[in-house]
Amino acid sequence: MFKIGLTGGIASGKSTVLTYFKDKGIPYIDADIVAREVVEPGTEGLEAIVDAFGSNVLHDDGTLNREALGAIVFHNEEKRRQLNDCLKEHIRNRIMELTAHYESNRAAVLIYDIPLLIEGEWYTMMDEVWLVYVNELTQIERLMSRNGFSKEDAMARIKSQMRLDDKRSYADLIIDNNGTPQALTAKLDTIWSDRLEPLLQKPQ
Ligand SMILES: CC(C)(COP(=O)(O)OP(=O)(O)OC[C@H]1O[C@@H](n2cnc3c(N)ncnc32)[C@H](O)[C@@H]1O)[C@@H](O)C(=O)NCCC(=O)NCCS
Numbered sequence: 406m407f408k409i410g411l412t413g414g415i416a417s418g419k420s421t422v423l424t425y426f427k428d429k430g431i432p433y434i435d436a437d438i439v440a441r442e443v444v445e446p447g448t449e450g451l452e453a454i455v456d457a458f459g460s461n462v463l464h465d466d467g468t469l470n471r472e473a474l475g476a477i478v479f480h481n482e483e484k485r486r487q488l489n490d491c492l493k494e495h496i497r498n499r500i501m502e503l504t505a506h507y508e509s510n511r512a513a514v515l516i517y518d519i520p521l522l523i524e525g526e527w528y529t530m531m532d533e534v535w536l537v538y539v540n541e542l543t544q545i546e547r548l549m550s551r552n553g554f555s556k557e558d559a560m561a562r563i564k565s566q567m568r569l570d571d572k573r574s575y576a577d578l579i580i581d582n583n584g585t586p587q588a589l590t591a592k593l594d595t596i597w598s599d600r601l602e603p604l605l606q607k608p609q
Pocket residue numbers: 414415416436437440470471472474475478485488489492496519520521562565566
């Protein structure tokens with residue numbers, strides 16, 4: 406199974422790229438979805454968060470108050486590390502479990518959408534790393550408009566990740582997403598026919 410690690414920075418366009426390949430029927434693992442699963446009520450992940458941050462990061466119904474936790478961790482490096490420590494093992498276990506599932510289903514290709522692929526050293530288990538790249542100005546604008554964040558909040562989230570420029574040297578393929586959605590689709594059409602279709606046609 407050929408493993409592709411799709412990464413980028415917050416709001417650089419990973420989900421948009423993933424949607425293109427999902428629509429083609431390629432199996433995928435979305436780390437943001439996994440990160441939500443491991444904090445559902447009753448999980449060890451949520452328990453660890455409450456131990457570390459207190460019950461004021463919960464809604465009245467016991468679910469995680471993501472806004473409250475985000476406001477803490479994206480403005481405080483140490484708290485963010487603490488959160489990562491609470492969840493990293495649970496996220497890793499679930500991703501490895503899903504990987505085993507796709508291996509046993511004899512998938513030819515698996516795409517991993519992992520925002521912290523480089524920071525979390527996931528790139529070492531990938532056959533290729535694909536980086537969805539935008540310049541910082543575009544990233545700030547798209548993040549502000551998608552999430553309704555102030556410039557300060559957008560910057561705080563961007564600064565909590567490795568600079569996109571520093572991620573470039575880890576990438577086997579850089580997908581520049583500074584242009585229009587149509588320009589992105591044209592690039593993905595080429596990647597599909599030049600890189601993915603040949604992998605899918607290889608005998609298993
Ligand atoms: C802090 C939380 C509750 C905020 O939730 P919120 O709904 O506002 O954001 P969401 O989960 O949709 O994440 C949006 C983006 O933020 C970035 N991000 C998330 N967590 C982190 C982190 N710990 N460090 C740096 N960037 C992060 C990613 O680019 C992600 O795509 C949430 O992000 C979280 O639980 N983070 C810890 C888990 C994690 O590390 N996830 C990253 C995927 S492995």
